[in-house]
Amino acid sequence: MPQPRVVAVSRDDQHRFSKVPVDSITLVTGHGVEGDAHAGAFVKHRSRVKRDPHQPNLRQVHLLHSELFNEARDHGYELGPGDLGENVLTEGVDLLGLPTGTMLDLGGPVVRLTGLRNPCVQINRFRPGLIRVVLAKADGTPATRPAPSTGSTRPSAPVIRKAGVMAVVVSGGEVAPGGSITVTLPAEPHTPLAPV
Template sequence: MSEPRVVAVSRDDRHRFSKVPATSIHLVAGHGVEGDVHAGSTLKHRYGPHRGQTLPNLRQVHLLASELFDEARSAGYELGPGDLGENVLTEGVDLQVLPEGTLVDLGGPVVRLTGLRNPCVQINRFKPGLMKVVLSKADGTPSERPVPLSRASVVRKVGVMAVVEIGGDVAAGQPIAVTLPDGPHLPLAPL
C-alpha cells in the first residue's frame, strides 16, 4: 500500500449525488466542509428515516478510499473525484476497517470517524449496476440492492463519515496519519 495521502477534495453547496472537485476545501471544527450542503452541527438528511429530525450531524465529512475506483474500473465503471459524493478521496488507508473514534489527520486538519456511509439507490441511478461494486454480502457475493442500516452482514465500500475535530485547509497531496482510539475498539456502523 502506498504512503497515505489525500488524492482529491470536493464540495457542493447543493444537494446532488456527486460533489464538485476543488483545489482545496476548508474544514471547520464541529461544522464540516465550509460551503458544503452537508455542513452544520445538525444532520442534513434529504431522505430516509431521519429526514426532518434535528439530530447531531455525524456526517460532516465523507471520506472515500480511491482504491474503490480501481475495483470499479475492473468491473467496467469509470469514476472520478467527487463522483460518489465524497469530500476527501484518500489513498493508502483502509478506511472501512478503522474503528469508531479513529482520528484521521489530513495534513493538519483532523476528523474523527463516526460511521460507515450506507449506499443508497442513488448509486444505481448514477451508474446502473454500480451497487454491486460498492455493496456485497459478508461472503463476498455482490448485492445489487440497498440494505437496511440494521443489516450488519454486508460489506459497505462507499466510504466513512466523520466530524471535524481540528479545522484547516485540505488539498490533494497532503499526508494522512491515523490515530486509533483507546480500546476496546468498536467497528464502524452504518449511518
C-alpha cells in the same frame, strides 16, 4: 501500500449526488466542509432531516478510498474525484477497516470517524449496476441493496459497505490534494464502523 495521502477534495453547495473537485476545502470544527450542502451541526441529509432535523450531524465529511475506483474499473465503471459524493478522496488508508472514533489528521485538520456511508439507490441512478461494486455480502455474493438495519430474523451473510466513511471535524483548517494522512486509533476495545 502507498504512503497515506489526500488524492482529491470536493464540495458542492447543492444537494446533488456528485460533488465538484476543487483545489482545496476548508474544514470547520463541529460543522464540516465550508460551502458544502452537508455541513452543519445538525443533520443535512434530506432523509434524516425528515425524520428528525435536530439529530447531530455525524456525516459532516465523507471520505472515500481511491482504491475503490480500481475495483470499479475492473467492473467496467470509470469514476473520478467527487463522483460518489465524497469530500476527501484518500490513498493508502484502509478506511473501512478502521474503528469508530479513529482520528485522521489530514495535514493539519483532524476528523473523527463516526461510521460507514450506507450505499443507497442514488448510486444506481448515477451509474446503473454500480451498487454491486460498493455493496457486497461477506460470503462473496452480490448485494443489490443495503440490508435492513433491524427487523429481519433470516440468517444472512453480513453486508460489506464500500462507499466510504463519515466523520465529524475535530480541528479545522485547509485540506488539499497531496497532504499526508496520519491515523490515530482510539483506545481499545475498538468498535467496528457501522452505518450512520
